[in-house]
Amino acid sequence: MRIQSQKTFFSGLMFTCVGAAFAIGANNYNVGSAARMGPGYFPLIIGTLLTVLGLVVIASAFTMKTADGDPVGKIAWKPLGFIIGANLLFGVLLAGLHNIGLPAMGLIVAIYALVVVACMAGANFSMKLSLILATVLAVGSYLTFIVGLKLQFQVWPTFISG
Secondary structure, eight states: OOOSOHHHHHHHHHHHHHHHHHHHHHTTSOOBOSSSBOTTHHHHHHHHHHHHHHHHHHHHHHHOOOSSOOOOOOOOHHHHHHHHHHHHHHHHHHHOBTTTTBOOOHHHHHHHHHHHHHHTTSSSOOHHHHHHHHHHHHHHHIIIIIIISOOOOOOSOHHHHO
16 A cells, blocks of 8 residues: 555644544543533544544545655745744733733734734735734624623733723
């Protein structure tokens, strides 16, 4: 057996690993049953489905016919760094870092930082478009989580909201 498509094989492998990690991690919580679901039930089901999907994708990598083997290209380090950095920055700004004295900046500031940094990963960065996207996302998040779901977390930095 020979891998016909490297991209398909490695994407299936990624799905399988992530799904298995979620399914295994779900066992740390009470799973319950279909009639009385516990907090681990949903991640267990989703992780299992993702693992099965990954295995199907891996199997298709052996049967799919490609001319050149569909090789995996070089890793795009710049976009990868910006996307991971944007998510880390979002978490730090949302919760703060009390070890270094950085207070929580709230949802709105964290969303603007996330969107601007993540947009820098693209080939054509536009600050104007990034700010428009951040505004739409911030308003939508506020309406969904604060107004709609009535979740309680900091929306604005402490020095603004008091």
